Amino acid sequence: MLVSSIAPNTRSLFGQFFVDKSLFLQASLPFGNVEPVMLSPIERFFSSNLKLSHLRMLVALSDLKQVTRVAAAFHVTQPAVSKQLAEIEQAMEASLTLRVGNTVQLTDVGKALARRGREILRQVDLARKDVTALVSGTAGHVVLGAVTAVPQALVSNVVMSFLSRAPAATLTFIEGPLDALHTMLLEGRVDVVLGRTKVKDDPEVVQESLYREPFVFVVGVSHPLARSSSVTLAELHNFPWLVPLKQSPSYIALARLMEDHGVDINDAWVESSSVLLNIELLARGSFVSILPLSYAREHVAHGRICLLPTPPLEQLGEVIMCRRADLENPAALVIADCVREEATDRSKFSPSITDNEYPSSLL
Incomplete structure (x- = not known):
């Protein structure tokens, strides 16, 4: 009855909640012949006993490696941290830590819980920021x-x-x-x-x-170097350059790098700050240019350009x-x-x- 009174878009969520909880209650229900279903310790822990404080402690232990440091970070006593850790291990019937010298290392189970816990805590923090902004009417x-x-x-x-x-x-x-x-x-x-x-x-x-x-060196798919398995920066002096606007940080870094390899780009044919124009010119001409790796990957996937097998421009x-x-x-x-x-x-x-x-x- 309660579920049917909830809005349709939330009914499935609450319905699942009651199905899960019924696993604890079926033995006492006065109707039906449903056999009670027993939850495993791990299922019981995740459905009822897991707290955000458990995850915060475990993630901190993964990072800090010592119980004393975790206690200091949360401004609590060392026994309080040990008690929380024991609660998780007892509830799950699984060990989460190993002592190695003066440090505490997580077991595979502990690592898995800390890894997922880190993401859960991040999502909770994002939810907090979203709700705060909406409530405050930013x-x-x-x-x-x-x-x-x-x-x-x-x-x-x-x-x-x-x-x-x-x-x-x-x-x-x-x-x-x-x-x-x-x-x-x-x-x-x-x-x-x-x-x-x-x-x-x-x-x-x-x-x-x-x-x-990083920035990477790129050419059009019909460029003479497009299918080369090995290219040096010095070999690029034979081709027209498509460069960022002069005096920009990108141009200065590129000019210095190419000068170190005996290539002068000061007489480049085209200066452009338009990525879309640059892609069109690369696809239609014999230009050499640079692009951020994410841009290059996108247009390589579309068959417009190729990456040159040269070291990337890490200066940018x-x-x-x-x-x-x-x-x-x-x-x-x-x-x-x-x-x-x-x-x-x-x-x-x-x-x-x-x-x-x-x-x-x-x-």
Whole structure:
């Protein structure tokens, strides 16, 4: 009766809840001939006894390796931590830790629970932030700026996350060169800037390194080097270059690297800050250029370009977030959180290039 009175979109959730709980109650129900179902210790622990405090303690133990350090981190006594650990082991009838010298190592069971627990705690924290923003009615206007070399997928995910978390707020996105965006940041015309290199140290600006993603050398699929299994940077001097805007950090890093290999790109045929134009020119001409790895992977998958089997340009490997040190706009603080969370997700995926992404594997 209770389940039928719940809204249709929540009925299945509550229905499952009552099915699970009935496993404990069937023996005392006054109707039917249903045989009681006994839960295993592990099932009973996860259905009724697991607490967030258990997960926090276990994740901390995984990181800190000592009970005394965990106790200090949570401002509790060492026996209190040991008691929580014993509760989990007793409930699950499984050992979670091994003592190795002066450290505590997790067993395979402990590692599995800590790994899943870390993700659960992260999701709980995201839920807290979402609910806080919705209840507080976070509003206002945010201006987000980014250089073209910041992946569009990152920016779009940040924007969607921000809009869901702060539906009363509005947003403006500006794409441009880093020096112009930095000036706008100092003048208060931009709240948060995403770039590919750090700006000059300034007490008014906070810079955070988000994750690493290298630039790679690319050509069109019809380029003479497109199917080469081995290419040196010195060999690239015979081809026209498609480069970032001169004086940009990307251009400066590229020019220095190529100069070290005897290649002068100062007379490049085309300077462009448009990724879409660059892809079209690469696909139709004999240009050589660089792209962030995520951009390159996307267009390699579409059959437009090829990666050259050369070392990536690691000098531009970082993705950086800049904001004013005195930033107080609640909506801007929310979008900064969204940027960090998206960067954390992206950092879980390896930024390195696999062998099967090089053209030699396609021969």
